[in-house]
Amino acid sequence: MKNIFSFILTYLVIFSLYGQHYYYYNGEKQPLELMESKKYVLVDKNIDQKGFSELLQIKSDQIDEFQSSYLTQYLQSRPNINREIHWAVISDPRKPNLLKQLTNYYVGPYFKAESGKEVGLTHLLYVKLNSQEDIEVLDSIARVHHVEILGNDRFMPLWYLLACSGKSDRNALEIANYFFETGLFKSVQPDFLEDNIFACVNDLQFNTQWSLLNTGQNGGTAGADINICPAWEITTGCEDIIVAILDQGLQPHEDLNNILPLSFNTEAGIPPYGNHGMRVGGIIGAETNNSYGIAGVSPDSPIMDIANSLMGVPGSRIARADGINWAWQNEASIINNSWGSSVQYEVIDDAIENAVINGRNGLGSIIVFATGNDFDNSIAYPSTNPNVIAVGATNRNDQRASFSNYGTGIDVVAPGVDIRTTTLDDGYATVSGTSFAAPHVSGIAAMILSVNPGLTQQEVRNIIESTADKVGGYTYTLSAGQNPNLTWNSEMGYGRVNALAAVQAALPTISGPDYLCSTNTFTLQNVPVGSTVSWSVSPTHLFSGSTSGNGANASLSPASWGTSGQATVTFSIEGDCGTVDSSTKFWVGRAISYIEGPYEMAVNTVENYFATGNPYMGITDYQWSLFPSGYHWIGNQGTNAITLSFSATGLYSLELDVVNPCGARGSEIGIYVYNPWEHFTLYPNPTSDILHISMDLETRGRDVDLDFEVSLFDGQGRELIPAKQAHQEASLDLSRIPKGFYYVHIRYRDALLRRQIRVER
Known part of the structure; x- marks a missing residue:
């Protein structure tokens, strides 16, 4: 019989996993950086701030927060649950061990998230069941760790709220990660305290720019925006990707400092001819993080001024065609056109064709046009030209703006109602129109080319269209638009643009195995011409041989047969627009699974035992066994959760073998069965x-x-x-x-x- 006390070693190994700080979101680890000097404390309801400060032997002003709050009224709570929570936040770098004396209190650390923001770990966690039948499993595993189930949400009854306390054997982060890693629950996340004043830049008027970050302000729908903040973490544009604005002209502005000195006036007058061009320019290129004004979509992409009065003067249409031709001949990658014409002109069509064929040294310039504001079910010319991206407008609730022209030929939509932007004379204004939806798309196109400048104009267009969100409750039909492989709607085109999805789709992709069992190669596909590529893999202890190098191929080998863990290979692509990273995660070696359940149980009772493990480990089979045999039964053999009962007292060894594409690995715990x-x-x-x-x-x-x-x-x-x-x-x-x-x-x-x-x- 195997050593039944080896479970002690297993138990220690389990706890060693919690030296890494992370939580799970959509099954992916989100890293956290521990902050030693700041803590969240669950406070006894019978103690006030003065008494709490006396307990800690500190001054009251050293307590950052001391508050009481209530659980949501929509929690279907269990009997005798107190909805009131008393809590405090302590921050004192002079005494980092200040709270160690609070042995009977729950204390949660603060972390820095990937965004750089501070988040404090509360005593709560959220668990989503696969089905209501899993409540018994949740009850069982919660009891083992002295975690209280407070209740479930009335609107989403599969979501349960749990609470740790001073009696819990781990904090809420460790408990949440462990619960999720059992594989028994759909989702598990800890609850964090954070500053919910939403902003990813410090521009003073950014909170009015719902098109960039819609938090539900002014009756809007949270998330009904172009998803720009996470896209900015990848790129904010590039000085080599020029956006030309064919409009009424630009002038220097306190918040618009990237206007190229190289410009073109298509008419004889002195621009700017009006405010329209400045309003378009601010949406594309306003400076970010300068503590005032607004934020542009692609602030590091230079703006080229192509001035035209946009008035009905003789010869104005060929002048606009001249502007398009001059722009692409002078290295404009994108040309924004927030104007229309009630008469179709072949001279304009020819200029557009010249740009999409010959621009960017044959890769083609991207031409963006607004669909018009005529409350019409047909889009305005020149947005009808099949070589351009035709952009309609949406409001802050992801609905088509009432004025926005729609119908055959519309490609995508973007926010175009109540858009905050720049004006002449260092001013700002709130404007509406498809004219202000189009520059959102032009800015996204500039971001796409900033991470992959070798894409053709058709590839950029395909990315923008294929990554658009199907929003608004509209019906999108396959092959209804120009692209037979995408779904389309006559009011929304292929959907509302999504900057993050578009930029991610533009990044070169990585091919390689999901499970690294032996030496294998990861390859960066579609490397931009003229770029330099390097790679690295982490954590390095999982590998033998090189863990970094140059080139588009990374040959990796597991450190040993016993090596296991999740790893990330990252390719860094350095080009004229700087360096961008493309990463992929994979699993190294055999799966790691530990047994969770009571180490003692009464004879002739039933207990649940669980195997930890996550989908990314690739576990395909679970096999359980007990020694000595003959005095037990196992229910649900072959799954990651079994029921177990014993008919005789004694010491037993519960063993588990899990299998993934790299092979099998075993673990065991000892169980003492008593009368x-x-x-x-x-x-x-x-x-x-x-x-x-x-x-x-x-x-x-x-x-x-x-x-x-x-x-x-x-x-x-x-x-x-x-x-x-x-x-x-x-x-x-x-x-x-x-x-x-x-x-x-x-x-x-x-x-x-x-x-x-x-x-x-």
């Missing part, structure tokens, strides 16, 4: 007045649960003395109980013990 009655003595029996119930001295000296519940029933099953809680010992007053036979019920751990007693008179 619960061995713990209790009832005396005197028979009795005439007081009956004593006591745990034996051996049990008291062991590190086991010393709490139990005791009650009294008659032979008909009627409860005579209600259940009462006891610790180590209890007594029942039977002086008023008539003579006869009765039954004492003791509920200890998960077992119900029933012992007959006799009352004499």
Whole structure:
């Protein structure tokens, strides 16, 4: 028989995993950086801020926050749940070990998230079940770790709210990660305190730019924006990607400092001819993080001024065609056109064709046009030209703007209602129109080319269209638009543009195995021409040989047959627009799975045991076994969660083998099966007045649960003395109980013990 006490080593290994700080979102690890000097504390409701500061021997002003708050009213709470929470935040870098004396308090650390923002770990966590039948599993595993189930959400009943306390064996982050890694739940996340004043840049008026970050302000729908903030983490544009604006002209502005000195005036007058061009320019290129004004979509992409009055003057259409031709001949990568014409002109069509064929040294310039503001079910020329990206407008709720022209030929939509932007004379204004939807798309096109300047104009267009979000509740139909492989709607085109999805789709892709069992190669596909590529992999201890190098191929080998873990290979592509990274995650070696469940259980009871593990490990099979055999049964064999019962006391070894594409790996724990009655003595029996119930001295000296519940029933099953809680010992007053036979019920751990007693008179 294998060593049944090897479970101790397994237990230590499990806990060693929690030296890494991360949480899970959509199944992916999100890294956290620990902050030693700041803590969240769950405070006793009977202590005030003064008393708390005296307990810590600090001044009250050293407590950052001391508050009470309430759980959501829509929590379908369990009985006797107190919805009021008392909590504090302590931050004192002079005393980083200040809270170690609070041994009976729950204390959660603060972290820095990837965004650089501080987040504090509360005592709460959220668990989403696969189905309501899983509540028994959640109950079982929560009890093991002394975590309380507060209730579930009325609107989303599969979501449960749980609470840690000073009695919990881990903090909420460690508990959440462990629960998720069992593979038994759909989602598990800890609750964090954070500053919810949403902004990813410090521009003073950014909170009014719902098109860039819609938090629901002014009656909007949260998320009904172009998703620019995470896209900026990848790129904010590039000085080599020029966006030409064919409009009424630009002038220097406090928030628009990237206007190229190279410009073209298509008419004889002196531009700017009006405010329209400045309003378009601010949306594309306003400077970010300068503590005032607004933010542009692609602020590091230079703006080229192609001035035209946009008035109905003789020769204005060929002048606009000249502007398009001049722009692409002078290295404009994108040409924004927030104007239309009620008459179609072949001279304009020819200029557009010249740009998409010959621009960017044959890769083609991207031409963007607004669909028009005529409340019409047909889009305006020149947005009807099949070589351009035709852009309609949406409002802050992802609905088509009432004025926005739509119908055959519309490609995508972008925010175009109540858009904050720049004006002449260092001013700002809020404007509406498809004219202000189009520059959002032009800015995204500039971002795409900033990470992959070798894309053709058709590839850029395909990326913008294929990554657009199908929003608004509209019906999108396959092959209804120009692209037969995409779904399209006559009001929304291929959908509302998504900057992050578009930029990510433009990054070169990585091919390679999902599971690295032996030496294999990861390759960066579609490397931009003229760029330099290097690569690295982390964590390095999982590999033998090189863990970094140059070139588009990374040959990797596991460190040993026993090596296991999740890894990330990152290719860094350095070009004229700087360096961008493309990464992919994969699993190295065999799966790691540990057994979770009680190390002790009562004979003839049922307990649940779980195997940790996540989908990214690629586990395909679970095989459980017990030694010695013949005194047990296993339910749900072959799954990651079993039920287990024993008919005889003793020491047992529960073993598990898990299989993934790289092979099998085993783990085990020891289980002590006991007879619960061995713990209790009832005396005197028979009795005439007081009956004593006591745990034996051996049990008291062991590190086991010393709490139990005791009650009294008659032979008909009627409860005579209600259940009462006891610790180590209890007594029942039977002086008023008539003579006869009765039954004492003791509920200890998960077992119900029933012992007959006799009352004499």
